[in-house]
Amino acid sequence: MREMIKMVVALTLLSVISGFGLSAMYAVTKEPIKMAELNQVYAPKLKQIVPGFDNDPIVDTIELKAGKDDKGRDIIRPVFPCKKGGEVFAVGVDASAGGFGGNIKVLVAIDVKTDAIMDVAILTHTETKGVGTKQEPVYLAAFKQLKVADPFDLKVNGGKIDGMSGATFSSKGIMAAAKDATGFYVKNKDSILNSAK
Amino acid sequence: MRFFQELTKGFWKEIPPFRLVLGLCPALAVSDLCSKAIGMGLAVTFVLVCSNVLISAMRNVIPPKVRIAMFIIIVATFVVIVEMVTHAFVYPLYQQLGIFIPLIVVNCIPLGRAEAFANKNGVMLSFADGLGLGLGYTIALFVLAAIREVLAVGTIYGYQVMASSFKPFLFAKEAPGAFVFLGILLGLMNLASSKK
Structure with missing residues (x-):
């Protein structure tokens, strides 16, 4: 009996200490992790797909509520406003959707004057390396100048855009994420522009 | 001098993953580039040192019947710390290593050392x-990665070493190539020590 109590106490104590230690570490690294992702992934991609903004979209990020998750907490989605001379001319919206090997996270840049997609970039993915790499620039270029209000889709889904051959699931994932991002933009355009001022 | 002996045995006599054929899965997966190999090696070293020291300090209060569970809690805690720190401060490395950082938990090296060494020896020796074993693992990964990187990309740690006319030998970069080169190194090591 004494041995049993000793085991229970030892395991409990160790788990509690480990739990507290980790939650402290989490609190310390939470902000640096978020900033690292924004600066190392989002910022370079934004620069690549939106030419000529003079603000720092990461600093100016707008956070919008996008409904509630299944636990009743607000889902916060970031929008990255790109400004020139203090005026917003484009926004970056991110979205993710399932591909072949996990979620594909894409960033869609939308021109706020014409409501057209400026460009699409992949933020993170876990697809098979090398498959579809060659057609990727061609596929992503097909999104340019699409109006966000008009429906667009892959040829296999009855639309007009060619997917990447050999990478159908990745193509579908990117398409779904792009649609999600544009849909979010269409729904929230006014509040985005209001809070970007 | 025991301290020195325990330190240096990891460099040749018990060098993982060659001598203790443990920790093979990440060794094969991250040894295609030198930068990844060094990052992985250092992450494992950190976990090994911390878990060894803590376990040996606690070896008299750990109830023998639940020792494995306690070792795993300790190792897992340090692995999660490594994961969060690399995610926050060395993001490119975090992206390259990906799933192989959390997988250090089930890597047999830290658990093996806890059971075979730290549980029976003092804090300094366990340190x-x-x-020693962590650095040995780093060296082993680096050697394997250097060979694969030279053949597959023509560089070592990103520096060009092959002439530009060099045709990359892509097999070295793929998983089967990793097995073949690991096998060759293992064979060479056995050959070298059998002659002594």
Whole structure:
């Protein structure tokens, strides 16, 4: 009996200490992790797909509520406003959707004057390396100048855009994420522009 | 001098993953580039040193019947710390290593050293053991990665070493190539020590 109590106490104590230690570490690294992702992934991609903004979209990020998750907490989605001379001319919206090997996270840049997609970039993915790499620039270029209000889709889904051959699931994932991002933009355009001022 | 012995045994006599054929899965997966190999090696070293020191300090209060569970809690805690720190401060490395950082938990090296060494020896010796084996693992990964990177990309740690006319030998970069080169190194090591 004494041995049993000793085991229970030892395991409990160790788990509690480990739990507290980790939650402290989490609190310390939470902000640096978020900033690292924004600066190392989002910022370079934004620069690549939106030419000529003079603000720092990461600093100016707008956070919008996008409904509630299944636990009743607000889902916060970031929008990255790109400004020139203090005026917003484009926004970056991110979205993710399932591909072949996990979620594909894409960033869609939308021109706020014409409501057209400026460009699409992949933020993170876990697809098979090398498959579809060659057609990727061609596929992503097909999104340019699409109006966000008009429906667009892959040829296999009855639309007009060619997917990447050999990478159908990745193509579908990117398409779904792009649609999600544009849909979010269409729904929230006014509040985005209001809070970007 | 025991301290020194425990430290250096990890460099040749018990060098993982060659001598203790443990920790093979990440060794094969991250040894295609030198930068990844060094990052992985250092992450494992950190976990090994911390878990060895803590386990040996606690070896008299750990109830023998639940020792494995307690070792795993300790190792897992340090692995999660490594994961969060690399995610926050060395993001490119975090992206390259990906799933192989959390997988250090089930890597047999830290658990093996806890059971075979730290549980029976003092804090200083366990520290030396962890540091030695961790650095040995780093060296082994680096050697394997250097060979694969030279053949597959023509560089070592990103520096060009092959002439630009060099045709990359892509097999070295793929998983089967990793097995073949690991096997060749293992064979060479056995050959070298059998002659002594």
